[in-house]
Amino acid sequence: MEELVIMWDWLGFAVRWLHVITAIAWIGSSFYFVALDLGLRKVPHLPVGAHGEEWQVHGGGFYHIQKYLVAPENMPDHLIWFKWESYATWLSGAGLLMIVYWAGGELYLIDSSKADLALWQGILISGASLSIGWLVYDALCKSPLGEKPTFLMVLLFVLLVIMGWGYNQIFTGRAVMLHLGAFTATIMTANVFFIIMPNQRIVVKDLQEGRTPDAKYGKIAKLRSTHNNYLTLPVVFLMLSNHYPLAFATEYNWLIAALVFLMGVTIRHYFNSNHAGTSNPTWTWPVTAILFIGIMILSQAPLQQDTVEESEARELTKSEQVFASNQHFEEVMNVVPGRCAMCHAREPYYDGIRRAPKNVLLETPADVAKYAKEIYLQAGATHAMPPANVTFMENEERALIRRWYGSASKDLPFALAAN
Numbered sequence: 001m002e003e004l005v006i007m008w009d010w011l012g013f014a015v016r017w018l019h020v021i022t023a024i025a026w027i028g029s030s031f032y033f034v035a036l037d038l039g040l041r042k043v044p045h046l047p048v049g050a051h052g053e054e055w056q057v058h059g060g061g062f063y064h065i066q067k068y069l070v071a072p073e074n075m076p077d078h079l080i081w082f083k084w085e086s087y088a089t090w091l092s093g094a095g096l097l098m099i100v101y102w103a104g105g106e107l108y109l110i111d112s113s114k115a116d117l118a119l120w121q122g123i124l125i126s127g128a129s130l131s132i133g134w135l136v137y138d139a140l141c142k143s144p145l146g147e148k149p150t151f152l153m154v155l156l157f158v159l160l161v162i163m164g165w166g167y168n169q170i171f172t173g174r175a176v177m178l179h180l181g182a183f184t185a186t187i188m189t190a191n192v193f194f195i196i197m198p199n200q201r202i203v204v205k206d207l208q209e210g211r212t213p214d215a216k217y218g219k220i221a222k223l224r225s226t227h228n229n230y231l232t233l234p235v236v237f238l239m240l241s242n243h244y245p246l247a248f249a250t251e252y253n254w255l256i257a258a259l260v261f262l263m264g265v266t267i268r269h270y271f272n273s274n275h276a277g278t279s280n281p282t283w284t285w286p287v288t289a290i291l292f293i294g295i296m297i298l299s300q301a302p303l304q305q306d307t308v309e310e311s312e313a314r315e316l317t318k319s320e321q322v323f324a325s326n327q328h329f330e331e332v333m334n335v336v337p338g339r340c341a342m343c344h345a346r347e348p349y350y351d352g353i354r355r356a357p358k359n360v361l362l363e364t365p366a367d368v369a370k371y372a373k374e375i376y377l378q379a380g381a382t383h384a385m386p387p388a389n390v391t392f393m394e395n396e397e398r399a400l401i402r403r404w405y406g407s408a409s410k411d412l413p414f415a416l417a418a419n
Helices: 002-038 084-102 119-142 149-168 173-208 216-243 253-276 284-298 308-313 318-324 329-333 336-340 365-370 372-380 395-409
Strands: 050-058 061-068
Touching: 002 061, 002 084, 002 216, 002 253, 002 372, 002 395, 084 119, 084 173, 119 149, 119 173, 149 173, 149 216, 149 253, 173 216, 173 253, 216 253, 253 284, 308 365, 318 365, 318 372, 318 395, 329 336, 329 365, 329 395, 336 372, 365 372, 372 395
Parallel strands: none
Antiparallel strands: 050 061
16 A cells, blocks of 8 residues: 555646646746737738737747737638647646545545535535636626626625635635635636637637628637736635645635735736836835735734644544554654654744644644654655654654554555555
8 A cells, every 4th residue: 555655646746747837838828928918019001900019039039929809801821729728737737636635635625623524525515616616707707797897806806705715614724725726727717618719719710701700709708818817826826825834724814815816916917017018006016015914914813723632532534543543553653743743733842933834733643643644755755754854763763654554554445545
């Protein structure tokens, strides 16, 4: 089973890497085209139907770019479609969600102190919420509110805040932020798949069949593309937040996420205005700074974690029971808290550490059984922890952790062995 754990962890790494690669491609092309669109200049003698043009220099060459607001008179022979960056980002993200938060749901998804749910119920809520969120958003865009883009953005913000609060009633703090990011990313990719690309195909078909394309399809696609532009930076923050307990583990994590969405608006507004050459809104700098200070203040709220007494009293999950009842567990309890709990404690006492890294606690038997796989990977299979071996963990102690995990994991059902 140890080999399965190693393979599963590498699978998660590979999918995460793919997700980062595709996200870079999608965000890069998205930001580029928004900047290009805003920087277009109307000059004399543009081709019929052209909205503007721009000259750019890069990589030792000059590029002459023209944009048609609807479509050119004739269908070009060579046409590049920008869609797979978005699809691949969402698909790899969905795969990562399943690997980490569904397969590892006992540890990362459901917070039993918030809601008494079975794992399958948490997974159902996780998946369904992404689809329902898109349906609500799409209905708002297709309503008369679609003609009021600013008001529509405010409603979208309210929807995101409500979803963040709702997630926080059920999920762990880390899953709250991740799911809010996935919720937003689903809206963005669905915009591409269900709205932007079909509208572009209608325009292309009209050109191929000699009809004049309707400008409304470009207008609709532009609205959704603008939403995607303003949502991108908050999604990146939310995806990175699971590394920082100050972001995800406080009781106000959903409010922190709300302020992050506002920061995304102020940051993108500054760059969009500059690219358009219309203004230099430096007021966005202090506003962004104030929002970030607000986030820092909210992060000082008590972390969402149980007490030592609550940890010792809680009922162990099936997989935790297997690790806690193993013959080597008592020996492991003589090693792990002593070597790790100076940092991974509810009140850390190692100099410079105020909050347990990633909010991982290793003080009680329930704590150690809960994080058995992480202990094995970080301190048994590798020497990642303790960092720089500051607590002088011996090789024999690492070997003990490997024996404990190896013998206990043999008694785990296959479905739980990697998690």
